Amino acid sequence: MSPAELAAASPLIITATGACLVLLLEVLGFSSLIRNFVVICTFVLCLLTSFRLGDFNDVVFSGSLFSDSLTMIYFAAISLAGLFTYLISFKALKGEGVTSGAETDSLFLFSTAGALLLVSAANFITLFVGFELLSLSVYALSGSALKQKASSESAMKYFIMGSFSSAFLLYGLALIYGATGFISYAEIAAVIPSIRSQLIILGVLLIMFGFSFKVSLVPFHVWTPDVYQGAPTSVTAFMAVVVKLAAFGAFLRLFSYCFSDPILFESWSKVGWLLAVLSMTVGNVLAIQQKSIKRMLAYSSIAHAGYVFIGFLALGQNGGGEAATYYLLAYSFMSIASFGLVSLISNNTKEQYDMDSIASYRGLGEKKPLYALLLTIVLIALSGMPPLIGFIGKFFLFTVAHEAGYTGLAIVAAINSVISLYYYLNIIVQMYFTKDENASAKSELGSEEMIKQQVQMSIPKFVVILCTLLIIVFGLYNRPLYLAAELAFR
Amino acid sequence: MNELGLHFNLLISAILFCIGVAGVLTRKNTIVIFMCIELMLNAVNLTLVTFSVYLNNINGQIFVFFVMAVAAAEAAVGLAIILSVFRNFLTVESDEVAELAG
Amino acid sequence: MDLTFSSSNLLSLLVFSPLLGIIPLILLKVSNKQAGLIASASSFISFIISLKVFLSFDKNINTFQLAESFDWFPSIGLKFILGVDGLSVWLILLTTFLTFLVSVSYSSVSEKLRGYLCNLLFLEVGMLGTFVSLDVLAFYVFWELMLIPMYFLIGIWGGKNRVYAALKFVIYTAFGSLLMLVAISYLEFKYASQVGSMSFFLNDLSMTSLSFNEELLLFLAFAIAFLIKVPVFPFHTWLPDAHVEAPTGGSVILAGVLLKMGIFGLVRFGIVLFPNATLYAAPVLAILGVVGIIFGALVAWVQTDMKKLVAYSSVSHMGFCVLGFSMLNVEAFQGALLQLINHGVSTAALFFLVGVLYDRTHTREISAYSGLAAKVPLFATVFMIFMLSSIGLPLTNGFVGEFLILLGTFKGIFFLHGGQIHSLVLTVICTTGAVAGVVLGALYMISLYRRVVFGKYDTSIHGLTDLSLREIFVFFPLLILVFFIGLYPNYILKDLEQTTNFSLEQIQNVRVDQPEILNKVSKLKSNLPPSNKVLNNTIDKNIEVSNI
Amino acid sequence: MFSIFKDLILSLPLSSSLTQSEVVLPVGEISNSPLVDSRLLFLPLIPLVGALLSYLVGGKPKVEDDHHSDHDHGSSHDSHAHHGSHDSYKSGMSLSAIVATTASSLSFVLTLLLFTALGSGVSDSIVASAWSWIDAGDLNVDFKFRFDHLSAVMCLVITGIGSLIHLYASGYMAEDPHQPRFFAYLNLFLSAMLILVLGDNLLLTFVGWEGVGLCSYLLIGFWFKEMDNAKAGQKAFIVNRIGDAGFLLGMFTLFYYTGSLSPSDILAKVHNMPALAIEVAAILLLIGAAGKSAQIPLYIWLPDAMAGPTPVSALIHAATMVTSGVYMVARLAGLFSAAPHALLLVSIIGTLTAFIAATIALVQNDIKKVLAYSTVSQLGFMFMAIGAGAYSVGLYHVVTHAFFKALLFMAAGSVIVGCHHEQDMRKFGGLFKYMKFTGISYIAGTYAISGLPYGSGFFSKDSVLWATYSSTGLASTIEVSNGIFLNQALWGVGILTAALTAFYMTRSLFLTFFGTYRGHGTPHETSFNMVFPLLVLSVPSLIFSFLYGDTLLTYLAHWTRSDFLGGHHALLENHTYHQLETISMWVALISAGLSGLIYTFAKGLPAKISSLLSPIYKLLLGKWYVDELYNLVIVLPLRGISRVFFILFDRILIDGLLVTGSSVVVDVAGTTLKKIHSGTMKSSLSLMFSLFVFIILFWVIL
Structure with a gap:
């Protein structure tokens, strides 16, 4: 193996081995602590090895995998996000009715492997295999709370709709293969300008179907609210972050590398902007209607996908990919923090009938001041207020939209940000501005007691606090994030 | 393979694909829906093989093998999920599995 | 204006000095009294620093002074460039001063005092940052930074309908500012495509060449954000709600500082970045200002809630500022800028006064009070003085600003339209409207005063006591300011002159490289009154240059 | 009969010497550079300091107790009456009254000193500049005062009569617990009024203009517990503000065309202004004057303003503030002379105001209301004079009016105190025997205002009527009906008004002081510090014009640069003047006599007439x-x-x-x-x- 091949393969090998090892350990009867340690080590190793990729700019394994800085950035982001979501899921999963630890642990790792494969794919076969590996593991993950109706329902919906859409993706891949005769990105990119076949554009549209489904762009979003709500919260976080990172990464790679032909770009962007507008608008408008916070965050993630997609429309110009990546990275932090907080908060409010209803956040500012404060920061960041992390990302997207001539899109995004403020702030209203009527009895617990509860540090809490701090720090000092985004599209 | 054969095969696979789509959209039983999805995948396989033969290029056929493997895995995961749904809901009719809404 | 750098880092020190209070307030578990003490001390330090800034400011140099520049985000050219001119130096002083007064009078808040003071100090960071930023994006960041603390101040410590009011405030303001963000990004894109590098520095961005339509649209986006904040007539309905629901401190800051941001933005950015559009849109702004003046005054007259009345009076007063700004001549402009400070003093004091009543009796209904003069004479006297300052009685601060604006309006309309028949109507509307506003202003204020302070004392009002020592401490400096500005406005006007001259130079240097603007400007030129000779010449010169 | 008087006058050595005293007026060259004298700054400053001091020495303001307030002090007005009946002869002055009176007397002394300095003839004005007030663009306004002959006359009136009224007030308000506030306001008023008069630019005049408005507002609503008083104050303030708005606009117009706000600069540049602009500016300024001087359509606040304590009515709403409109117009005489249409408007408004107010005064029963409408009516006379272009005559009437109207108000106040705060004339009657001094002064005042021969009002009113009649302005070119021109018609209305004036004043005199007492309790004479100013003022009310009228008129005519130069004596040779004067004298005599007869011997007659003419009576009673x-x-x-x-x-x-x-x-x-x-x-x-x-x-x- 050449160094480049080694660099590209090692994270994949590590995660896949880790996944198998976890299952093995379970069979051999090792304690869950060791298993957890192995999983964490796998993620950390994966993260560390992925940095090697930055030294190369190659296609390896006879045109199967990329070994370059875009891969590096997404590898790093995915493994870090995987690590964080795994840490968040630590005790939470048990609370949500997930029985067997080993399977979920290995599924986390398998899906991470799939995500890595998807991002690094350099031909259609690896793309499809990565896509399916990721999807199948996540289908299983979302159904991992076996005894819960919601979980299995969401798994079923995700599975059926996901398979349906991957069939479309596959059909699209097949059509492009037919039209060009190649399956590797580089070759396809080379021949597309000389082939003006309707098959290609049809294929591109079908591929867009598949990817739009994974990143939940309207109208391919229909699964998102149900699945996000039904799946265990930490799995939801995993879906919202890792899956999105991987799918968007591959999506970006495909469109910036493989389908970068200007005339082709012109052709699909005729309808592409519609996806962005619909995603932003439908996502935000529907988020207002939600009573469950997970469902609300699902719709908000649809809207954020719409924002990211603005970057796609500017792929023809400098900076489109960077802006999309930047926003995606920023969104990942906010997403981990928000779902992590939801998971933490609902775990602590088990006695409530509606675990994740927005109404149950009433008076949280008094009951759990720390969580309430963190959630407030995260929500404000999600709404794109300066100086938090979401702001500069949005600004980049606006700038590239102007460059690509989509000023109207920027205005739509701005108006949507205003709409989104409404529902984000509504949570704050519940937490701080309204008092919980039935809380009077509970609050007799004494503030000392509550503070003691709050102060006890657990791993998920640590992760959430870390993410929130990063949201603030990267908001004020966005150089690292920007460099990452820039590096990806060097 | 000549042009006519190509178009014929492609048409067949497209029709198969559409049948699959129609099945997914109209049927209620999740197992039937799942079979329809398999049909869609196989329709694509046909397309791939057709192109592969037409273009005299082995890639398509390799692709088909991967697709088949994935389909098998999909079947395993899918059936497991449907099983768990049946355990919880005592039905596999998709319309009755609708607790999540709003 | 150019920058005069300073090595003292005074401005960044100033902007972040409230952190001195915020950090201990967050980290330490302190009692209410200690918290109040910490916040007061911290805001006092800010005030002292701002005094130092004020003293270091040299009004004879026409630059942004005490400038500092930090690379914030070098890859996109975002710098944190700070600097003050004659206008911002006063607004800074006003900000730190009012924040200090508000934090001193913390005792009107009993619940969650720490949070209240934290938000207040955060708000101060935002306000100060907004006033010193010379970098458009940094300005925007601080501009938005003010939103959330204010949202909390209204939402947590507000009255009955606080959720609605807070949300309305945020949504209204965010709507405007996000459009501004779109405009900033567009401007930046234009600049980058012309220059090849990115920068958000005011002076750089003002070099961007834009088509007239682009400029007008961008100006519109900026102006909407600013006019919502002012607030100008059709965008004003957030203000009464926000004021009524906000706690006293929130109202004071809102009226005293936040409302100034709109005009400040127009002066600092609107006129510099989009001089042609400003000139073009000025008559519309003038009409909006006049409508605001009359509308605010009339509606204030029929209010039954004291705070709402004062809130609508703000609409009316800020209408004067918009009118003065849009005249684009020295007198009105100076008047508008001075009026910003005046309004900050008088209306803030009026809100404090309403707060004094509310703290004691927990109602703001005008009809609940009667004959207070007999019971609380000191309160009545202080109230009287601020009321008079608010209606612009000569020798109080309110008069000078209003007078200059009116005088300039009389001149300015002629400048803009040179007595053509159709614009004569505009002249009459603007001047008469504004003067009518002066009369109506007296009407609602005097009527409020009569209903509350005069008449038979209603013995059913319980718990009413005269001003406490702490309250006297709050009002006394404001009283001094009322008369100081009223008697010796030149002290401030001299500082404001610098900003005024610079802003009006922008208008004089309207770029006449496009035929449509050339047309408009030459039309203006033919209508100039004799007293605007300088301007006349400048425009002449520009036209000549462009003809060559 | 007239010829006897005429002979009498001409034979008087005093008057003839005064006729020659016109030579006092500067004929030679006087340096144009004004004299700088910083003492001038103290003129408005002294009362201002007095205001602060008198408030501070008064001690802590009285705060009412929660529990006792309603039965203890239902209203200050009542409580005042309540206390008043116990020991009404208490004449001790409170500390704040002493401070305030001293301040006002000091400023009177200072005025005299400055007047002397001015009279030395070195320069025609004294200036003093404090600091530069507003500097913005083309506008440069200083805190600068100018004491010239015109303002000197006003200052003398203000501080002189003002001091007397202060003294009087110390008696009138002796029982009021809020004296410090009262005297502070009163001194503040003096200060504002002096700023108004002395201001070297219109902006400073405007400062005083609004300042006096404020003090008027505060003093009208002084007994604020009565909501009606507060409402009257509010009305005064708002109506005045409307006038002020006109003033402001007028000021802007002048500034726009002349680039200055200083009267001298403006007058120097008036001829450069377009005619229309002059008219507009003049009319706008007149709106201001109409507001302050209670002319139609803005007069409505003045009668209500009587809600304030009587010394306030005497000082502000009779002698000084309400005449500032006339003063302002006289200041800008050159401007108004160039605006004939505006002047025409002024004459018509003035005449109408004079007439309508007089008709309303006919039927009023409240003694202060009678005087209030009479004031409005007299102000109308002043405007008539201005409308005719005779600014000096207007000012002349201001001065004489200040004497007799202040006197009348104070006398009325004395009556009110003497009768335990009763103001209704139907409850008076026969008071002369209880209040001899007050009675005498009231008679003197009535004599003067009615225009009975050789009283102060006689000469000034005649001059006004003559000015109207002989006006060469626009009015003299408009023919009302066959051969009668508008100025003659206006003169006719003026004569009619003069008759009405004599009638209603005599009516009030007879209802109050003669006949039998119809009220409750025993009336008593008031304290010395109230009676003394009455007696002092009676003298000039009666004889001032006779002695110094011509001098003053000529003096004023000179300094207003007005072309109406004829004094009484100079005009005696004029046949028409002679005739008109005779007519007006007889009209006043007959009218006053008739009134006296009716209210002495035919007390039922007025009721009969009013029931006969009930619609008109109702209209008048309802104040139109x-x-x-x-x-x-x-x-x-x-x-x-x-x-x-x-x-x-x-x-x-x-x-x-x-x-x-x-x-x-x-x-x-x-x-x-x-x-x-x-x-x-x-x-x-x-x-x-x-x-x-x-x-x-x-x-x-x-």
């Missing part, structure tokens, strides 16, 4: 229903509009349609979309697929 008209035409619609604005724009259009509307749109869109996302997988799949097909179709179409 002007208040009601204004309320109906202006106030109510304005309030209605405000409500409509509030509800229509804020509540319905902006908040309802735009704010709530947009949120409803989002909400409806949300609920609609939510229905589509119904939750079953099949519908979701169909939605997804159909939209995908739609997008493909969309792409194909594009």
